[in-house]
Amino acid sequence: NETISPNSETQAAETSPPDGGRGTVYARELVKSFGHRTVLQDVDVSIQAGEICCLIGPSGSGKSTLLRCIDGLEQIDSGVLRVNGEDLGFEETPTQYRPLSKKKVAAQRTQIGMVFQQFNLFPNMTALQNVMSGLVLVKGVKRKAATERARSLLAQVGLEGHESHYPAAMSGGQQQRVAIARALAMEPSVMLFDEPTSALDPELVGEVLGVMQQLAEKGMTMMVATHEMGFAREVANSLLFMSAGRIAERGDAREVLSNPKKRRTQQFLERVL
Numbered sequence: 715n716e717t718i719s720p721n722s723e724t725q726a727a728e729t730s731p732p733d734g735g736r737g738t739v740y741a742r743e744l745v746k747s748f749g750h751r752t753v754l755q756d757v758d759v760s761i762q763a764g765e766i767c768c769l770i771g772p773s774g775s776g777k778s779t780l781l782r783c784i785d786g787l788e789q790i791d792s793g794v795l796r797v798n799g800e801d802l803g804f805e806e807t808p809t810q811y812r813p814l815s816k817k818k819v820a821a822q823r824t825q826i827g828m829v830f831q832q833f834n835l836f837p838n839m840t841a842l843q844n845v846m847s848g849l850v851l852v853k854g855v856k857r858k859a860a861t862e863r864a865r866s867l868l869a870q871v872g873l874e875g876h877e878s879h880y881p882a883a884m885s886g887g888q889q890q891r892v893a894i895a896r897a898l899a900m901e902p903s904v905m906l907f908d909e910p911t912s913a914l915d916p917e918l919v920g921e922v923l924g925v926m927q928q929l930a931e932k933g934m935t936m937m938v939a940t941h942e943m944g945f946a947r948e949v950a951n952s953l954l955f956m957s958a959g960r961i962a963e964r965g966d967a968r969e970v971l972s973n974p975k976k977r978r979t980q981q982f983l984e985r986v987l
C-alpha cells in the first residue's frame with residue numbers, strides 16, 4: 715500500500731542519455747497506466763552498451779511492467795523510450811505524434827531478448843526446436859544453418875546432448891537455459907531478465923546465474939529484475955531500486971547495496987539480505 719509520491723531528487727542527475735548506439739536503453743519521464751491505475755510514474759533510465767543493470771524492489775513496484783515496456787510488449791502512455799537509440803514509445807510524423815506502429819515495434823523487438831520467470835518455452839517443441847524457431851520463422855534463416863546455430867547456443871548454455879529433449883523432461887534450470895539460448899539466437903543487442911531464477915529450486919539457481927554471468931562478461935547489455943542480491947553485488951554495474959512505480963534510488967550496484975541512502979531501500983534490503 716505504498717502510494718506514488720512526488721518526484722524524488724534521485725531521478726534526475728545521473729540520467730543523461732547514453733550515446734544512443736546499439737545496446738543502449740534510455741527512458742525519460744516514462745509513464746504507464748493500466749486503466750486508471752498508474753503503475754510507472756516518471757521513470758528515467760539510462761543504460762550504456764555493455765552495462766549490467768539490476769532492478770530490485772518489492773512485489774508490485776513495477777519491475778515487470780518496466781521490462782515489458784522496454785521489450786515493446788506494453789505501449790507507454792507518455793515520456794520517451796529508446797532502445798538502441800531508436801524510439802520505441804512514440805514517433806513523430808509530419809502531422810502527428812503517435813504510438814510507434816505495430817510493425818516498427820515488431821522490428822525493434824527482434825533486437826531485444828526477454829527471459830521470463832516461467833521460461834515460456836513451447837511445450838510441443840524440443841530444446842533444439844525452441845532455440846531455432848525464431849531463426850527460421852522470424853529471421854528466415856535456412857533450416858540447416860539455424861540447426862547449427864541452435865546446437866552451438868545450447869552448448870554455450872551447457873546443454874550439449876539435450877537437443878532432442880522436450881521442456882517437460884528438463885529441470886527448471888535446464889528449461890531456463892534453453893530460454894536464454896532461444897533469446898540469444900536472435901542476436902539481440904539488449905537482454906531483459908524478469909526474475910529468471912524465482913521459479914527455480916534453490917539448487918538450480920546457480921546454473922542459470924552462471925550462464926547470465928558469462929553473458930555479462932561477453933559485454934551484453936542486460937537489465938535483470940531479481941532478488942538475487944549476490945548476483946547484483948558481483949555482476950551488476952548499476953542498480954535501480956523501484957518502489958510504488960518510481961525509481962526510488964539508483965546508483966552503482968555495490969554502493970547502493972552496501973550503503974543505501976533511502977529508508978525504503980534500507981528496509982527492503984534488510985528484508986531480503
Ligand code: ADP
Pocket residue numbers: 748751753771772773774775776777778779780
Ligand atoms: P513487479 O514486477 O515489481 O512485481 P508489476 O510490474 O508486475 O510489478 O506490477 C506493477 C503494478 O501493476 C501492480 O500493481 C500490478 O498489479 C499492476 N499490473 C501489472 N500488469 C497489469 C495489467 N496487465 N493490468 C492491470 N494491472 C497490472
Ligand code: MG
Pocket residue numbers: 777778779908909
Ligand atoms: Mg514482476
